Amino acid sequence: MRIAEVSKKYNLTEDTIRYYEKIGLIPRVPRTKSGIRDFDDESCRWIEFIKCMRNSGMTIEVLTEYINLYKQGDKTIEARKKLLIEQKEKLLSKQEEIANTIKRLEYKIEIYNEIAKGERKDFLKEP
Amino acid sequence: MRIAEVSKKYNLTEDTIRYYEKIGLIPRVPRTKSGIRDFDDESCRWIEFIKCMRNSGMTIEVLTEYINLYKQGDKTIEARKKLLIEQKEKLLSKQEEIANTIKRLEYKIEIYNEIAKGERKDFLKEP
DNA sequence: TATTGACTTAAAGTTAACTCTAAGTGATAA
DNA sequence: TTATCACTTAGAGTTAACTTTAAGTCAATA
Numbered sequence: 620m621r622i623a624e625v626s627k628k629y630n631l632t633e634d635t636i637r638y639y640e641k642i643g644l645i646p647r648v649p650r651t652k653s654g655i656r657d658f659d660d661e662s663c664r665w666i667e668f669i670k671c672m673r674n675s676g677m678t679i680e681v682l683t684e685y686i687n688l689y690k691q692g693d694k695t696i697e698a699r700k701k702l703l704i705e706q707k708e709k710l711l712s713k714q715e716e717i718a719n720t721i722k723r724l725e726y727k728i729e730i731y732n733e734i735a736k737g738e739r740k741d742f743l744k745e746p
Numbered sequence: 747m748r749i750a751e752v753s754k755k756y757n758l759t760e761d762t763i764r765y766y767e768k769i770g771l772i773p774r775v776p777r778t779k780s781g782i783r784d785f786d787d788e789s790c791r792w793i794e795f796i797k798c799m800r801n802s803g804m805t806i807e808v809l810t811e812y813i814n815l816y817k818q819g820d821k822t823i824e825a826r827k828k829l830l831i832e833q834k835e836k837l838l839s840k841q842e843e844i845a846n847t848i849k850r851l852e853y854k855i856e857i858y859n860e861i862a863k864g865e866r867k868d869f870l871k872e873p
Numbered sequence: 874t875a876t877t878g879a880c881t882t883a884a885a886g887t888t889a890a891c892t893c894t895a896a897g898t899g900a901t902a903a
Numbered sequence: 904t905t906a907t908c909a910c911t912t913a914g915a916g917t918t919a920a921c922t923t924t925a926a927g928t929c930a931a932t933a
Contacts (some may be wrong), residue, residue: 621879
């Protein structure tokens with residue numbers, strides 16, 4: 620699989636994919652004899668994994684650390700697990716924060732609805 | 747209330763608060779005769795609101811748009827409501843994405859646990 | 874055979890969101 | 904009254920995460 624195809628498949632620009640490889644965010648992608656990237660299944664799975672984690676806000680720094688541990692083999696399994704647990708905790712906090720913000724927005728939207736229906740004359744004291 | 751106090755109260759640097767005011771992310775804060783910011787209740791509520799929204803990932807661009815609408819008065823109430831609804835939708839998507847990532851991390855962590863307990867010999871095919 | 878187009882690299886540029894610096898003012902403590 | 908300290912401003916600098924550019928290679932098509 621060439622980079623163009625992978626780019627479409629995961630909706631990431633070719634530049635971003637090359638960039639991810641360059642900084643070690645995904646393991647080195649195999650090349651053809653003429654030096655062109657030839658993505659195999661494993662490369663694709665890494666890209667999909669990184670994309671998922673990045674989209675949830677995990678930093679490149681943390682993810683490259685994870686890849687570096689992976690490259691060092693099975694002796695880093697505990698360290699990798701620890702890293703994943705920490706990141707999961709972070710996502711849980713974030714999830715809570717977002718849930719609260721959504722509630723707050725819903726409340727504000729409700730007030731706007733009441734105003735629209737004329738049920739509220741005490742015009743909006745923002746915020 | 748002076749900026750130092752507000753900074754502690756909301757855990758934002760003084761620079762960030764001044765920056766937020768400068769770019770119009772919060773309405774202009776009242777000053778003493780000698781020109782020093784004197785935060786009243788409303789200013790504080792704006793800061794708290796903006797902090798909450800920023801922490802959930804809402805962009806400065808969207809938030810300044812909201813403040814600008816607010817400054818134009820009641821005729822922008824519908825527009826403000828629309829903006830909030832859009833942002834709420836975005837947060838809902840984000841929430842879902844994060845929930846999926848958390849599940850994925852939990853699955854991976856579980857596999858690491860099985861490996862640790864020796865229940866799995868097929869050593870980890872990442873990712 | 875010449876040219877097109879997808880690929881390569883290294884390195885410079887961009888964007889969002891701060892963060893810091895420099896130069897200056899005004900009120901209070903020694 | 905002098906010096907300290909919290910504040911002011913405008914503007915330059917930083918960081919993370921891309922994104923673009925420039926210069927070049929290679930394989931397939933006109």
